[in-house]
Amino acid sequence: MIRIVIAEDHNLVRQGIRALLEQSGEVQVVAEAATGEEAIQSVQEHQPDVIVMDLSMPRLDGAQAAERIIDMKLATQIIILSMHADTTMVQQLLRLGVKGYLLKDAVTEELMLAVHSVSQGKLFLSPTISDSVMTMLLSPSDNMAETAADLLTPREREVLQLVGEGHTNNAIAEMLKISVKTVEKHRANLMTKLEVNDLASLIRESIKQGLILLDG
Structure with missing residues (x-):
């Protein structure tokens, strides 16, 4: 079996x-x-x-x-x-x-x-x-080939997924048991690594590259 x-x-x-x-x-x-x-x-x-x-x-x-x-x-x-x-x-x-x-x-x-x-x-x-x-x-x-996924740490990918689901920094901090400042740092790192300047672009680029998985 x-x-x-x-x-x-x-x-x-x-x-x-x-x-x-x-x-x-x-x-x-x-x-x-x-x-x-x-x-x-x-x-x-x-x-x-x-x-x-x-x-x-x-x-x-x-x-x-x-x-x-x-x-x-x-x-x-x-x-x-x-x-x-x-x-x-x-x-x-x-x-x-x-x-x-x-x-x-x-x-x-x-x-x-x-x-x-x-x-x-x-x-x-x-x-x-x-x-x-x-x-x-x-x-x-x-x-x-090095992809965007290779550049992200496991924690950054967790934060990115939660950002894509629409959670606030405070909510993400509570879910992952980290400080709000740490969440903000991860978001800043994500924007740098994905070469975007705002949240909407971060989510759009992440979906395009398969880094955020939306239900459905």
Whole structure:
């Protein structure tokens, strides 16, 4: 049996994914999570073979959670679910060590194929992400290129996600248990690194580069 954690913030979608997996008779869902933080805790506690995780989750998104899970150096493989074939984000996730990227509109047909592949350490991307795109993403020149995501620290990415969700500096400080001055410093660093001068431009550029993940 393949042991799986499901991380998805919409309960109905999460239950649908669980039903798809369990009807195969080949997997055991050992835990469910509704946030990136819960996903990390579930992986730490259960050490599953695979985690199936939504890319767009509040506070700590799937990419940030994936990075922390990979840093644990466990055997758990990661499948990311997304509404969009965002090549920038796919590249970032592959470079982190994520093994699977599925488009949500193809989950019914592809989920178990992906689970089998990644549980064996193989890569699985939705076929609608074309071969030419995959070749580009995995080329040595791309792997060596420094992207905006590479320049940001994990804390800066957390702050950026919360800024993109519309939280104030005070709210972000409370959520992350840091001072308001520290939040302001992170925001200033983000603007410098992304070469923008105001909040609207910061959010627009971050969305363009796949650094902010909006629900949906």
